Every structure is written in structure tokens, then in C-alpha cells.
Amino acid sequence: MPMSQEVFGQFRRKRLFIAATIAALVLVVTLTFRFFEEKSHVEQQSRSFADRAIQRFDRLFSPLDIAANNTMGLVGLKCDQVRYPLIEKLAALQTIRSILLVDDDRIYCSSIFGASNISFSNAFPELAIASQRMMLVVDDQLLKGSPVLLLWTPRSLDNRSGILQTINIELMSSYLLEPTLPWVERAVINVGGKSLEYGNPMIEAAQPSEDEVSYIQASLRYPYSITLFGPEPAALAILSLPSQLPLALLLSALVGYVVWLATANRMSLSWQISVGINAREFIVYCQPLINARTNGCDGIELLLRWHNPRQGWIAPDVFIPLAERQNLIAPLTRFVLTEVVRQLPQLPGCAGFHIAINVAASHFHQQEIINDLQKLWWPADPKPQLIVELTERDALPVVDQSTVAYLHKIGVKLAIDDFGTGHSSLSYLKTLSPDVLKIDKIFTGAIGTDAINATVTDMVISLAQRLNIALVAEGVETAQQAEYLRDRGVNALQGYFYARPMPLTDFPQWLENWRQNGPATE
Incomplete structure (x- = not known):
């Protein structure tokens, strides 16, 4: 089930x-x-x-x-x-x-x-x-x-x-x-x-x-x-x-x-989400982004986890789609922004460090995401580069694409998450002009086992390189997958092979260990 x-x-x-x-x-x-x-x-x-x-x-x-x-x-x-x-x-x-x-x-x-x-x-x-x-x-x-x-x-x-x-x-x-x-x-x-x-x-x-x-x-x-x-x-x-x-x-x-x-x-779960936001039941996690060439940590993707005292841990695959349907995804995104701003002093303070946050398409309506960034993100004078990740299944209407253009103007990069699993369209890529494509873990997992999906992975990599779009591969779990993607020019790697998602407060200690010891041996 x-x-x-x-x-x-x-x-x-x-x-x-x-x-x-x-x-x-x-x-x-x-x-x-x-x-x-x-x-x-x-x-x-x-x-x-x-x-x-x-x-x-x-x-x-x-x-x-x-x-x-x-x-x-x-x-x-x-x-x-x-x-x-x-x-x-x-x-x-x-x-x-x-x-x-x-x-x-x-x-x-x-x-x-x-x-x-x-x-x-x-x-x-x-x-x-x-x-x-x-x-x-x-x-x-x-x-x-x-x-x-x-x-x-x-x-x-x-x-x-x-x-x-x-x-x-x-x-x-x-x-x-x-x-x-x-x-x-x-x-x-x-x-x-x-x-x-x-x-x-x-x-x-x-x-x-x-x-x-x-x-x-x-x-x-x-x-x-x-x-x-x-x-x-x-x-x-x-x-x-x-x-x-x-x-x-x-x-x-x-x-x-x-x-x-x-x-x-x-x-209902939607009511529980509202209660959970006010009760601070949600926890901001992160997963490191590893530079495929230098093996250094270039950034993190912010993730949201929910520990409901009444139900225990609830998977994001459950509450995120429901929050989107119930118009609660924007409050969750604001919660993530608030928490990461609070942790900025403990994060690397350089422009080369990327912080990626997932934003639903509904949050682009009437430039709502821009208003939130102006209230929550920019007043903190952040040094890291902010990347807004838009899941490809959430296609943006034409009217909201102006919001994307404004994000580019103010220095926020756009990433298309789970690329290849939703609205694959060259015109869509052209209209949004994304800075990053994230290869879905389905294609990463097919490396070495599924020739058809591996071919699709190669096509996505080739497409991004021709359009001069950076690539991030999700779901890297083995050294073979990491080597395969590195050889084909993927810019950043993300997955359990490097680190499992962790509470944002644990990241500084993990980064220190990574810089000293590199990837843990499994």
C-alpha cells in the first residue's frame, strides 16, 4: 500500500x-x-x-x-x-x-x-x-x-x-x-x-x-x-x-x-499540517551537493521532515502533495526560509556555496515567492547563492514565468527538479531558462542495470550541456554511479553515497568531517 x-x-x-x-x-x-x-x-x-x-x-x-x-x-x-x-x-x-x-x-x-x-x-x-x-x-x-x-x-x-x-x-x-x-x-x-x-x-x-x-x-x-x-x-x-x-x-x-x-x-492531514507549522513539528533537513570534479561540498539542498507527535514520522511524499492541494505549501516554504536564515551564521559564508530550496509552482503566483524572499531572505544579507528548485511536474503558466525572469534579475538561480519525469519540453526549458537541471534518481539508479533508462540519462546530460545548463544528479548510491556521472561531465552529485539527509543543525559538523576525511567507507 x-x-x-x-x-x-x-x-x-x-x-x-x-x-x-x-x-x-x-x-x-x-x-x-x-x-x-x-x-x-x-x-x-x-x-x-x-x-x-x-x-x-x-x-x-x-x-x-x-x-x-x-x-x-x-x-x-x-x-x-x-x-x-x-x-x-x-x-x-x-x-x-x-x-x-x-x-x-x-x-x-x-x-x-x-x-x-x-x-x-x-x-x-x-x-x-x-x-x-x-x-x-x-x-x-x-x-x-x-x-x-x-x-x-x-x-x-x-x-x-x-x-x-x-x-x-x-x-x-x-x-x-x-x-x-x-x-x-x-x-x-x-x-x-x-x-x-x-x-x-x-x-x-x-x-x-x-x-x-x-x-x-x-x-x-x-x-x-x-x-x-x-x-x-x-x-x-x-x-x-x-x-x-x-x-x-x-x-x-x-x-x-x-x-x-x-x-x-x-x-485531516491538512489540519495536522497547519497545527504542525504552529507547533514547530517540522524540521529542516539538508543533503550535501558534492562537486563531481573536486569532490568538495558546493552546497546543500534543503529538505523538510515532519515528526507528528500523533502519527510519528510522516514521509514528504505524503504531506508535500497534500500541502500543495490545500494551499499550505507556501507556509511550509516560509518556514524553511525562516529556519535557514536562522542557521546562516553556521553555514559557509561565500558566494560559491549554494543553498537550494524546493518551491511549488503555486508559490510563483502573483510573485508570492519574490515577496517572501524580500521579507525573509534578503534582509539577512546572505552570502551563499540561493537556488530555487521547481519540480518539473509542476508546470508554470505563462503568467508566472515573469516571476522566474525577475528571480534571474535579482540573482536567484532556477533549477528544474526531477527532470525527465514530467513536462519534458524544449520550449519549456527555453521559456524558463533554468540554470540547473537535476537528474531524477530513477535515471541515476538505472546506471549499470537498465540500458534504456541509462540511454535517457545520457540524452539528458547531452541536452543540458548543449544548452549550457549545469547538471546535478540525485540518488547517487554507489561508486560506479558516481564514476559514470563524473565521466560524462555532470557537475554535482547528491545521494546516500555521500551523505544521507541530516538536520540542518548537524551540517556544520558533517562539513568539517568531510573536509578532513572525505566520503565515509561503506
Whole structure:
């Protein structure tokens, strides 16, 4: 796989991983949010049920309180005098089974049975002695065995006189405590430690089953409470999640897609190049140019390397073409110019030393390269000869050829890089009038192995010599290649046989070693 495709594939995989991770996170967060929302909804439904039940019971008990206070004047009168008024009261209060009058701790009159003589404290010690106002009991007189609620309204603080109302609590609970599924499965009214459950006529303690939880709410006006039994809210919330899944999946897919689009720029190599320039992730390298005749170092070609902390080393064959397409090649060239100007004091300060820099054809538009040289290069008063290398595959339009002419005018030489691999044209050579042709390493590597390409190499050398253009051969890796090119009059040699590309800061030390020892033996 080509290096560029591999790098772009890494970026696409990283974008896909980020988008998928965020989409999965959104799915989990959405379902979690819906879980807690549904759980809260279930709990709220239980609280609302209890609130409504309390309010309804209170509204039913309130008129009974009023009626008892209005009837309090009958207490103490003879039963035969008050029985018919009690019956009238009973008819007006449909939830009351009977009204009992208590005086001097004696239940002496009943709206149903008339006169009686029953000890109040013996019959109902919870009311008479413990001062309770309500009491759940079983009716043993009218509807034997049925549950009733006793509501005691005392006339005196000693609880020896007052009105006792027998309430048909089973009837009231049958429509006030009807469960609401699935939140409330069972509803219970509690009075004085005793309980009456909806649908169960027995007065007995109500306990939750293994899979139920309870919720209790007490009345603020009367001494009773409501207990609700139902499924665990979390269990109901979990059961609701499958219905939430399609919407959660749609939302997560949408967010993942948005992230995929949003990272198209930030996760692209072009964005990484912009970041790398500002973060000084690029490093200026150089490769020496060796004089084929004297074996001395006549100059260097500036190269750019990129160490991306997120991706490692990225080859120039990957980021240079992309930078050209994304209009980022000019900032990279300015970076190279800035760095070489900073290193000028450590480089040979003579006109015979050449510094070659690669410039893309797009950098020639509207004399942009000239403007950059005037801002960055000439203010440093450089002594070495500057050579601008234009890759042959980047053919210049006619309008930009005037820029080349101006470069010649101000003393900058032009080299055609990778000659023979792109727009080979005699008219192109004539129009640009290059000072140097650089033989591509493809042809250099063919020396001694490929007769056809070797012939092309000879033709390029002959062409340059006839046009009086200097020649630089790239990719020299063997002594045989160096000897072959030297014999044919190539002016300068460049390649691993002499030196690998090195950081520009290492060049002064390399040059010192070269002058003392010559080429290293391999």
C-alpha cells in the first residue's frame, strides 16, 4: 500500500473510532437518562396517587368533623329526644353507618339501636384512654364482620363525652384506593397500627412481597396514612428501555455522523499540517551537493521532515502533495526560509556555496515567492547563492514565468527538479531558462542495470550541456554511479553515497568531517 494511502487510512480509522465511541457514549447516556427519567416518573406517579388519596379521604372526613361539632349540643340529652335528629344526620351523611353519643364515659344512645348503656373506656380504650381520634375495627352489630372506621370527636379534654361516628371505610376505600397499574399494585389505609387493603375486607397488617417496594404518606390533618405497594421503580424503568432504544439509536447515529463530519477537518492531514507549522513539528533537513570534479561540498539542498507527535514520522511524499492541494505549501516554504536564515551564521559564508530550496509552482503566483524572499531572505544579507528548485511536474503558466525572469534579475538561480519525469519540453526549458537541471534518481539508479533508462540519462546530460545548463544528479548510491556521472561531465552529485539527509543543525559538523576525511567507507 502506498504510504499516502496508509496514512490517510489511519486518519479515517481514527475518525471512525472517535465517531463510533462518541455515538456509543451518546447511546449509553441517552438510555441512562431515559432510565432515570422513567424511574423518576414512576416514583412521581406513586407520590401523586398517595397525594390524591390523602386529599380525597381528608375531604370526606372534613364534613364529618363539621357534622360532629354541629351535633355536639345533643350530647347529654335523653336518647329518645335526640334519636330522630341523629337519624336525620345519618341520612345526610351517606358514608356513616351510625352515630353514637357518649356522656360521662357511657355510650348511652345510638342512631340505629336507640338507648344503650355501654362503658366507652372498656369498649374503646384506644379512644377513651390513649386519646386516639380514629380506630379501625370490625363491625359486630349491623354488618357483622365488615370493617369500619371509628371517628371520635370529644367534647371534653378528658375524653368522657363526645360523638363517635362509625364510617363505612370499606365503601370509601373501594373507590379511593383503587390501584393504578403498573405503578401501584396494592393500596392500604393505616389507622392506629391496623391496616385495610383495597379489595381485602380483613383488617390485618399488609406486607410487601419479594418483588414489591412500599411507599407511605401520612395525612397532615387526620391520624391515618396511605401505604402503596408496587414494583421497584428501577425495574419498571428497565422494562421501558426497549421502547426507548430506537430513538436512542437514531440520536446516537446522528451524533456519530455529526462527529464524523466535524472531524473531517480537525482529523485531516491538512489540519495536522497547519497545527504542525504552529507547533514547530517540522524540521529542516539538508543533503550535501558534492562537486563531481573536486569532490568538495558546493552546497546543500534543503529538505523538510515532519515528526507528528500523533502519527510519528510522516514521509514528504505524503504531506508535500497534500500541502500543495490545500494551499499550505507556501507556509511550509516560509518556514524553511525562516529556519535557514536562522542557521546562516553556521553555514559557509561565500558566494560559491549554494543553498537550494524546493518551491511549488503555486508559490510563483502573483510573485508570492519574490515577496517572501524580500521579507525573509534578503534582509539577512546572505552570502551563499540561493537556488530555487521547481519540480518539473509542476508546470508554470505563462503568467508566472515573469516571476522566474525577475528571480534571474535579482540573482536567484532556477533549477528544474526531477527532470525527465514530467513536462519534458524544449520550449519549456527555453521559456524558463533554468540554470540547473537535476537528474531524477530513477535515471541515476538505472546506471549499470537498465540500458534504456541509462540511454535517457545520457540524452539528458547531452541536452543540458548543449544548452549550457549545469547538471546535478540525485540518488547517487554507489561508486560506479558516481564514476559514470563524473565521466560524462555532470557537475554535482547528491545521494546516500555521500551523505544521507541530516538536520540542518548537524551540517556544520558533517562539513568539517568531510573536509578532513572525505566520503565515509561503506
